[in-house]
Amino acid sequence: MKRYAILYVATFVVMLPLDLLFLGTIAKGFFNAQVGDMLGEVRLAPAILFYFLYIVGILVFVNSAPDATWRSTLLYGALFGFFCYATFELTSLSLLKHWTWPVVxxxxxxxxxxTAVAATLGLLLANWVESKL
Known part of the structure; x- marks a missing residue:
């Protein structure tokens, strides 16, 4: 149980800043130009819930094996991220009038x-922390 708590926190502290940097700075102009008319104020509770649940998904589907390596984590993290984001994006494209292929x-x-980076760096960070305990 201690292992999963360390892995959860390690993955979370990698994922959140990377995603906020991308969404809030790097791609902000792109998303505003593409679907800005659909964007509103960020609702904090659902956003926080997403990150808490998504990290659980990474742990369950990517980092749950006790013998997970950085290579397997990179691969399965990439696949998990691809399928999760594709599910959202393709559903949005099919239902939302102003969603665009470039956004997808x-x-x-x-x-x-x-997801690949957060899962992999989370694993490496958790392994490092555990070695210090």
Missing amino acids: MVDISWGTVV
Whole structure:
């Protein structure tokens, strides 16, 4: 149980700043240009809930194996991110009038990368912390 708590926190502290940097700075102009008319104020409770649940998903589907390596975590993190973000993006594209293919491609790509990186660095950080305990 201690292992999963360390892994959860380690993955969270990698994922959240990366995603906030991307969404709040790097891609902000792109998303505003593409679907800005659909964007409103960020509702904090659902956003926080997403991160808490998504990190659980990473732990369950990517980092749950006790013998997980950085290579397997990178691969399965990328796949998990790809499928999760593709599910959201393609559903949005099918239902929302102003959703665009460029948004779909950028966000699926980002989800793939950020999940792979967060899962892998989270694993490496957790392993490092555990070695110090």
